[in-house]
Amino acid sequence: MTELSTPLHTTHVAAGAVMTDFAGWQMPLRFTGDRAEHEAVRTRAGLFDLSHMAQIEVHGPQAAQALDAALISAVSRLTPGRARYTMLVTADGGILDDLIVYRLTEDEFLVIANAANRDTVLDQLTVRSAAHQVGIVDRTTTRALIALQGPRAAAVLSSLTDADLTELRYYASMSVEVAGIPVLLARTGYTGEDGFELSASAVSAVDLWQSLLDAGQDAGVIACGLASRDSLRLEAGMPLYGNELTSQITPYDVGMNRLVHLDREFVGQEALAARADQPARHHLVALQGAGRRAARAGYPVYLSGQQIGEVTSGILSPTLGYPIALTRLDRQLPAETDVTVDVRGTPTPMTVTSTPFYRRPQ
Structure with a gap:
């Protein structure tokens, strides 16, 4: 398969980024260091290239009905300018x-879909909307997506736009100009910090990226890679497709019941309705530990000597200073329950906690 590059690839290489293959794309793993980039987002702001994420346009007089039929949430209930986190599921x-x-x-x-699932989402939206008057266009390779995340993000962005960012709520968007470049600006993110995601034409990506870096220089804004994005999202307790979320897992198995709107027909509605009042087969459970030994994905979790599941994501938290992990268990456990994780052959105690592990100061 041909490896894809974002419109910012040359810029990243020139900046000395360590590049890696991710879902068929050449992406920056890090620019300076994982911890430095993580801390920049927590204390100042960081700039991310997210142009590998799928951008799929759905338009037409029955676009809302088509998406309602395809997704587990009723997006037709959104007002223009608002956004919703939701899921695409199988018939099961x-x-x-x-x-x-x-x-x-x-x-x-x-x-906006995950890069690894771009073809799946595009195909399924196309098939599921066949009975509706709708057009579906993959804009991924003609658009760029850039995220500015962190406590100083709003101040930096305000210097480049006339838009009143105080009016832009969480999970809302507006069409504005940033540094003279037309963008779709959304107050969304994957870091647990206040921040923004900017969708712009691919041909404007380099100018937009550089303008944001230049405007944020005095505020300490730096370019960040995928490694810090992963540690930030885990501290925020946000699931990752391929780790916490898979085709073998339902929304109920990860505590996402609120996303499932059963009062309408959609692909998977019958299966989810049948399971709505049944015990979940899996449970997404958060753990925290002591010391410096991180529990990584795939490590088994034990309760009273019996394996009850495994770690799906785990790190030594840069912000908190102790190990944190998300796990897939066969049962729900009360907070403060002590379990053991096999960390490379060493039984390591961890304790059930709640997410997010980190919550930004208000």
Whole structure:
């Protein structure tokens, strides 16, 4: 398969980024160091290239009905300018992808999906909307997606736009100009910090990226890679497709019951309705430990000597200073329950806690 590059690839290489293959794309893993980039986002702001994420336009007089039939949430209930986190599931209720849907106008939507699931989401939206008057266009390679995340993000961005960012709520979007470049600006993110995601034409990506870096220089804004994005999202307790979410897992198995709107027909509705009042087969459980030994994905979790599941994501938290992990267990456990994780052959105690592990200061 041909490896893809974002419009910012040359810029990243020139900046000395360590590049890696991710879902068929050449992406920056890090620019300076994982911890430095993580701390920049927590204390100042960081700039991320997310142009590998799928950007799929859904438009037409029945666009809302088509998406309602395809997704587990009723996006037709969104007002223009608002967004919703939702999922695409199989007929059996297994998660094919988690995504964000932005309602731009009455009959125009933007779907942001995971890079690895781009073809699946595009194909399924096309098939599931066949009975509706709708157009579906993959804009991924003609658009760029850049995220500015951190406590200083709003101040930096305000210097480049006339838009009143105080009016832009969480999970809302607006069409504005940033540094003279037309963008779809959304107050969304994957870091647990206040921040923004900017969708712009691919040909404007380099200018937009550089303008944001230049405007944020005095504020300490730096370019960040995928490694810090992963540690930030885990501290925020946000699931990752392929780790916490898979086609073998339903929304109920990860505590996402609130996303499932059963009062309408959609692919997977019957299966999820049948399971709505049944015990979940799996449980997404958060753990925290002591010391410096991180529990990594795949490590088994034990309770009283019996294996009850495994770690799906785990790190030594840069912000908190102790190990944290998300796990898939066969039972729900009360907070403060002590379990053991096999960390490379060493039984390591951890304790059930709640997410998010880290919550930004208000």
